[in-house]
Amino acid sequence: MQRIGFIGLGIMGRPMCHHLLKAGYPVTVYNRTKEKAEALAKEGAKTADSPATASADSEVIITIITDTPDVLEVILGDNGVIHGAKPGSVVIDMSTISPSATRSMAGRLSEKGIDMLDAPVSGGDTGARAGTLAIMVGGKKEVFQRCLPIFEVLGQSITHVGDHGMGQTVKLCNQILVSVTNLAVCEAILFAKKSGVDPGIMIEATQNGAAASWQLSNLGPKMIVRDFDPGFMINLQQKDLRLALESAREARLPVPGLGLVHQLYASNQAAGEGREGTQALIKSLERLAGFALD
């Protein structure tokens, strides 16, 4: 089994690292907050005091951190992965970050003989705990094949989608899809409610036809009962949508639906709802309308 360096023990990384240890992989962990690394040490992980040292003795180095600058720092910065990893090792970045930054990192690592895969995930912390993440992987096909057993410990739907950065691109496509579909659900529920129709009955009558979506069947009922607990937090969604808008701008692609949802989520953030689930988008539309469902 490949020796794994694991960097980033947040809400996603921690259960993922746990699954790898349970599957028998030797893992060396690094986390900025030391306590989180020590919790994993109790499960059998070695600890390291920097990304470089976590990478030194590892064949595969996994990073899962919040945003582009943090990943750049952890991989290319002082004491970064690039200063410890050996030629022939593979860096798998499972964060959701910029596709173009990913490509430039893959280039820098390649100069040192280090391979890279971008492998962002979908499914949230629930999926991380259950080991049922969807994983979208960019990079060389043969490197993907070599790392597939690791992905299979972490997720269920694992797809090699293309070259470096394309895992990130597909993840951003995923976020465009979920966000704009979420907007569809919010508007339909408010339209039903304002017209005197029970929104629950509306969902029941529409969710099995051409209007069907995961967002409708899963977030719709939460909106109706005012359950705004995060499956996925608005603040994190906004980070992903910002990345998507930046990539769209680089590609000179107008994305008016995405831009609209991003601005509506900005109203959620302005109202202090950034740590609520994405279904709280409906509150932003309620503010526009000057009324609330309940």
Place this chain on the structure above:
Amino acid sequence: MQRIGFIGLGIMGRPMCHHLLKAGYPVTVYNRTKEKAEALAKEGAKTADSPATASADSEVIITIITDTPDVLEVILGDNGVIHGAKPGSVVIDMSTISPSATRSMAGRLSEKGIDMLDAPVSGGDTGARAGTLAIMVGGKKEVFQRCLPIFEVLGQSITHVGDHGMGQTVKLCNQILVSVTNLAVCEAILFAKKSGVDPGIMIEATQNGAAASWQLSNLGPKMIVRDFDPGFMINLQQKDLRLALESAREARLPVPGLGLVHQLYASNQAAGEGREGTQALIKSLERLAGFALD
């Protein structure tokens, strides 16, 4: 079995009427274009020369016509249903029209002792031919129960959603959902393509998670292969979205996503694409971006 008057033998009405005849219902048909009525006469229908005469000997009168003014004319106009239908009969309007016009028609009919159900359908002409329509019914519950056997000949998912007009409201919710979700699909496909990712692989990698939708799995692949044949025509979708926007305005509800899609479809209509399927929405976004997928 109830004697049925059937008015409107267009792309939807004709196969629906055929199913009723096949199920053994005695049907009297009326259509503005006589030839269409004569085709049904060969299958055993009686023909009538006005909506009033088609209604005179019928316990249930079904109308399925394109837009609000046409339905108003057929039901309330000179020689309209209201002048032929007997007290105790039921008018079932299966067109997609204004919820508020529906409520006022139900009131007018009620003064003459005639019941009404609004029962718009979803599923297109494919669903009409297969007898698998989704039917969303507004009106009195007991009248709905009495007509249920008729609905069961025509469709599969049949839901009583509330009082007069609410079938129409739920149908418009359905159209909001399909349209804004369609926008999500278009933007994700163009984003993938512009970023160098195979859009088919993107769909494969995203369609089983939180991004899942009928629009993604069914219209996405058509967009990719440039198949713009209508499952549902943009011109008809625009009529429905106009009804939804009118109802939203009556309810003082801002629906920014719906408004955006309506304007993007206007670009399709301006380009002479109104008779193409709703998946041609992607062409409108391509025009914004100044490029095409193929």
